[in-house]
Amino acid sequence: MESTVTVDPSGDRPTKRPGYGQLLRTPKAWTFLLPGFAARLPFAMLTISLVLLVQHTNGSYGVAGAVAAVAGVSMALLAPQAGKLADRFGQRAVLVPGVLLHSAAVALLTVLALTGAPLWTLFAAAVPTGASVPQIGPMVRSRWAARLGDTPLAGTAAAFESVTDELTFVLGPVIATALCTGVHPAAGLAAEGALSLLGGLLFAAQRSTQPEVTPRPAAGTATAGASRSALSVTGVRVLAVAFLGIGTVFGGLQVSLTAFAEEAGHPGMNGLLYGVFAAGNTLAGIVYGVVAWSAPPQRRLLVGYAALAVTASTLWAMPSLAPLAVAGLLTGLCVAPALITGYTLIDSLVPPGARTESFTWLTGAVALGQAGAVTASGALADAFGARAGFAVPLGGTVLALVVLVALRSRLVPRPGGAGRGPVASGGTGRGIGHRTPAAVD
Numbered sequence: 429m430e431s432t433v434t435v436d437p438s439g440d441r442p443t444k445r446p447g448y449g450q451l452l453r454t455p456k457a458w459t460f461l462l463p464g465f466a467a468r469l470p471f472a473m474l475t476i477s478l479v480l481l482v483q484h485t486n487g488s489y490g491v492a493g494a495v496a497a498v499a500g501v502s503m504a505l506l507a508p509q510a511g512k513l514a515d516r517f518g519q520r521a522v523l524v525p526g527v528l529l530h531s532a533a534v535a536l537l538t539v540l541a542l543t544g545a546p547l548w549t550l551f552a553a554a555v556p557t558g559a560s561v562p563q564i565g566p567m568v569r570s571r572w573a574a575r576l577g578d579t580p581l582a583g584t585a586a587a588f589e590s591v592t593d594e595l596t597f598v599l600g601p602v603i604a605t606a607l608c609t610g611v612h613p614a615a616g617l618a619a620e621g622a623l624s625l626l627g628g629l630l631f632a633a634q635r636s637t638q639p640e641v642t643p644r645p646a647a648g649t650a651t652a653g654a655s656r657s658a659l660s661v662t663g664v665r666v667l668a669v670a671f672l673g674i675g676t677v678f679g680g681l682q683v684s685l686t687a688f689a690e691e692a693g694h695p696g697m698n699g700l701l702y703g704v705f706a707a708g709n710t711l712a713g714i715v716y717g718v719v720a721w722s723a724p725p726q727r728r729l730l731v732g733y734a735a736l737a738v739t740a741s742t743l744w745a746m747p748s749l750a751p752l753a754v755a756g757l758l759t760g761l762c763v764a765p766a767l768i769t770g771y772t773l774i775d776s777l778v779p780p781g782a783r784t785e786s787f788t789w790l791t792g793a794v795a796l797g798q799a800g801a802v803t804a805s806g807a808l809a810d811a812f813g814a815r816a817g818f819a820v821p822l823g824g825t826v827l828a829l830v831v832l833v834a835l836r837s838r839l840v841p842r843p844g845g846a847g848r849g850p851v852a853s854g855g856t857g858r859g860i861g862h863r864t865p866a867a868v869d
Contacts, residue, residue, distance in 0.1 A: 479496050515570075526562055566787030679820070688701075
């Protein structure tokens, strides 16, 4: 590791290594962090709230999981378009109508489920529910990038956001489950819709910290390609595959840990098992964000993802709850570094005007992988036992690793393209700045 001298953005004395305290002293950071946390928490409540409500009204976990999967797929496929519009017209212009649509769609789905409406109507309502999920996480990341520019603190911000995401995915399901089981089966979904609306409007009101709108380039100009989808950059597609594999870990473990605990005769242990996995993820994110790495991010991603594939491949072989908890902890320790490095790489691959869309594609890839893994792991666990469900994160991470290795050169910015600062040159690997657009593949 190498030591990097940076200057505190709040004007404090220089420091040898960027830390979270220094990051949180960034001017106006708290004005978007607090409402952003409130607005992104519902994202982690949606899936479990849908499952518990539909299972209560329909009586089938399979149907409930399918409805939740439709919402997840809709979000993964359609939400990036909202990210692209946010880059084009500004976050507030997209977020305000988005949260209004989402709260209305959630209300409609809740009413349909409680009134015993035909099953096809639940699937139909799940589409706008998922497609309109507010993309607060990518928007927060874009605000950090706009404020920090090409500084080592950008990598610390990526780590901080990963820890924040993990915290929401720990708290969200717990809150939703408590509301659905202790108040009313629809209470979790109702809270998700209300919190999305209130938190989203508060976040949208913070105009002073939102990134500047990138005007659309004139047709035929050298930068006209920047108006194309971020997926036109091969490196973004490669990262999306990697994040899809990470999504299979989240979804596969949620189902398989539950099934394993039930088979072992300790159904109440599933929350503890997943909590150990989440704790490993959170701990790794905290540590990763304060280390000044000498290796370039492309290499770190390959090494970290290989470790993730190895640890995920051991889950099916665990004979009892205690070894499974250890394997889950090790798997969690490998997730955060892969996520953080992937998000950090984005800015070396795309122009500033495509950041929000790019971040949204990665977030959507995780959601898509999670939705598919929940369905596949559930089917395998029902047919062949709980251990079979762990084949999904095994297969997902190994296949994604193969793609990463085969296309690793696409993660290196081309000469004259984006990312010719620290990220591309093999410095600290933390730079997020305003660079020239990456080559469109």
